[in-house]
Amino acid sequence: MPVNPQRDLAEALRRAQAAAPSHILRSTQLPRRDRTLLQQRGFLVEIIKGWYALTTPQARPGDTTFWHLHFWAFVSAYLQARYGQRYCLSPEHSLDLWTAGTQTPKQLIVLTARGGVFTLKLPNDSSILLYPNRKGLPAATETKQGVQVMPLALALIRTTPSYFTRSATNAELALRMVRPEELSRALLAGEVNVSAASRIIGGLRHLGLDESAARLEADLLAAGLPIKPQNPFAEPARLPVGAVLQSPYAGRIEALWSQMRPDVLAHFPAPPRSRPDPSRYLRRVKEIYTHDAYHSLSIEGYQVTPELIQRIADGAWDPTANPQDQAQVNAMAAKGYHEAFQQVLHSVRDVLDGQSAAKVADRDLQNWYRALFSPSVQAGILPATALAGYRERRVFIRGSEHVPPATEAVPALMEALFGALAREASPAVRAVLGHFVFVFIHPYADGNGRIGRFLMNLMLASGGYHWAVIRVDRRQNYMAALEKASVQGEISDFAKFVAGEMKASANLKPFGRARGPL
Numbered sequence: 305m306p307v308n309p310q311r312d313l314a315e316a317l318r319r320a321q322a323a324a325p326s327h328i329l330r331s332t333q334l335p336r337r338d339r340t341l342l343q344q345r346g347f348l349v350e351i352i353k354g355w356y357a358l359t360t361p362q363a364r365p366g367d368t369t370f371w372h373l374h375f376w377a378f379v380s381a382y383l384q385a386r387y388g389q390r391y392c393l394s395p396e397h398s399l400d401l402w403t404a405g406t407q408t409p410k411q412l413i414v415l416t417a418r419g420g421v422f423t424l425k426l427p428n429d430s431s432i433l434l435y436p437n438r439k440g441l442p443a444a445t446e447t448k449q450g451v452q453v454m455p456l457a458l459a460l461i462r463t464t465p466s467y468f469t470r471s472a473t474n475a476e477l478a479l480r481m482v483r484p485e486e487l488s489r490a491l492l493a494g495e496v497n498v499s500a501a502s503r504i505i506g507g508l509r510h511l512g513l514d515e516s517a518a519r520l521e522a523d524l525l526a527a528g529l530p531i532k533p534q535n536p537f538a539e540p541a542r543l544p545v546g547a548v549l550q551s552p553y554a555g556r557i558e559a560l561w562s563q564m565r566p567d568v569l570a571h572f573p574a575p576p577r578s579r580p581d582p583s584r585y586l587r588r589v590k591e592i593y594t595h596d597a598y599h600s601l602s603i604e605g606y607q608v609t610p611e612l613i614q615r616i617a618d619g620a621w622d623p624t625a626n627p628q629d630q631a632q633v634n635a636m637a638a639k640g641y642h643e644a645f646q647q648v649l650h651s652v653r654d655v656l657d658g659q660s661a662a663k664v665a666d667r668d669l670q671n672w673y674r675a676l677f678s679p680s681v682q683a684g685i686l687p688a689t690a691l692a693g694y695r696e697r698r699v700f701i702r703g704s705e706h707v708p709p710a711t712e713a714v715p716a717l718m719e720a721l722f723g724a725l726a727r728e729a730s731p732a733v734r735a736v737l738g739h740f741v742f743v744f745i746h747p748y749a750d751g752n753g754r755i756g757r758f759l760m761n762l763m764l765a766s767g768g769y770h771w772a773v774i775r776v777d778r779r780q781n782y783m784a785a786l787e788k789a790s791v792q793g794e795i796s797d798f799a800k801f802v803a804g805e806m807k808a809s810a811n812l813k814p815f816g817r818a819r820g821p822l
Contacts, residue, residue: 316341320358327358328381351378351427371427372408372707373700380450390417391452392445395462398453403477404552406707415440457486461500468507468536473559476542479507480549484516488523498529506533512545553713554720557741561724564795565733571799572732575767582656586649589771591814593645596773644675648758652765661734661766662725665759672758676751695749706790708746717745731767735760736799740789772806
């Protein structure tokens with residue numbers, strides 16, 4: 305059979321995917337020839353000796369973003385291979401996963417049934433501390449992100465007091481999720497810890513969960529355990545008094561909103577005293593359309609898909625990009641942006657006429673998305689399924705330490721976002737946090753930045769603010785401010801950035817003739 309490099313690469317990728325659907329492989333799972341070929345072509349990255357991640361060859365030197373996407377899959381495969389079922393994450397890291405935390409830990413602490421204390425060094429200055437503690441392993445575990453964690457009640461009982469201040473949001477979400485009978489059962493079945501019980505009862509009361517606190521305290525007093533409740537939190541609750549959660553997703557959005565809202569109000573100008581004339585406002589937005597239509601965020605997926613493998617097998621994959629193909633892609637993206645912009649203008653008009661900005665966004669956002677990508681689908685650049693709605697795969701943002709939430713969390717998170725927008729009285733907060741939370745969720749496989757800015761401007765219009773164009777030469781500042789908000793929970797820089805871009809946009813001159821009808 306004649307040599308066919310593209311076919312050989314496609315076949316190696318197929319074998320790699322079949323061997324490891326999680327995209328984490330051991331060296332023994334692939335023939336040496338396949339490993340060498342995939343590494344040479346940038347599809348296989350070594351994590352530690354003998355362990356690899358299957359990725360796509362788009363990472364730039366020093367870009368460790370792929371690691372954040374693959375972290376938990378690697379941890380799951382590695383711990384399973386080394387310990388089977390005889391391990392469990394520490395109480396603190398168990399709580400992080402129970403509450404759907406999105407940050408990759410710098411050092412993951414794992415309790416094991418055998419072996420000595422050992423630190424496994426990993427990419428991006430991260431590590432796993434393997435700590436033998438056979439007696440400390442729970443009789444039963446739960447699975448989160450493919451990794452064994454402590455049951456929620458047990459993790460709350462065993463966690464350190466500092467967790468309630470160092471990771472206050474996660475601790476609050478966990479207390480709002482746990483059932484009081486689970487806490488009572490864990491405390492009375494062998495985990496007797498009066499200090500922990502006092503903290504938990506005090507924490508429940510702090511959050512307005514008085515009924516749960518009273519029930520837990522009564523159970524413990526009946527068993528002869530004296531309790532002196534102590535509030536372990538140092539800050540006010542971020543969710544409404546007495547709120548109980550079935551899942552952490554909506555709670556995390558509400559907590560972010562509550563935490564960041566004061567900083568937005570402190571760093572964003574007050575809205576104009578009078579509402580703008582709708583016709584004049586829309587005319588101005590059309591005048592600066594060309595300025596607005598700058599390139600959006602580049603969202604790259606570092607996962608090997610069946611579509612990519614088939615393109616390689618067909619000889620259609622070219623890492624240097626065919627200029628004619630690229631020109632068509634750019635043309636369809638520009639057309640889609642224009643069509644989506646017209647949809648957004650209709651939404652803005654409804655808001656300026658007095659309709660609820662949150663309800664209009666909830667109603668129309670999917671229309672913006674369809675318009676954005678319909679030309680690319682009709683040109684055959686994207687499959688028709690790209691128009692179906694929220695993403696079906698995990699995605700990540702190149703150069704960011706923030707990993708967007710799991711696919712199955714997206715619908716609940718988006719529902720929480722629209723709920724927060726509907727409850728928010730300040731148009732400034734709706735604009736800044738609406739944009740931030742939308743890209744934090746990253747509900748689509750592509751187009752999140754463009755749609756996030758549409759959402760931001762719809763909310764700005766609802767308060768009579770100027771339309772804000774995010775300028776290309778401020779892109780680095782833009783990304784840095786979003787990164788700081790996503791990773792550190794600090795929104796001030798982003799609020800100030802949006803306010804600055806809005807002010808600059810007010811002075812933009814029309815760029816040629818306005819395009820298209822309103």
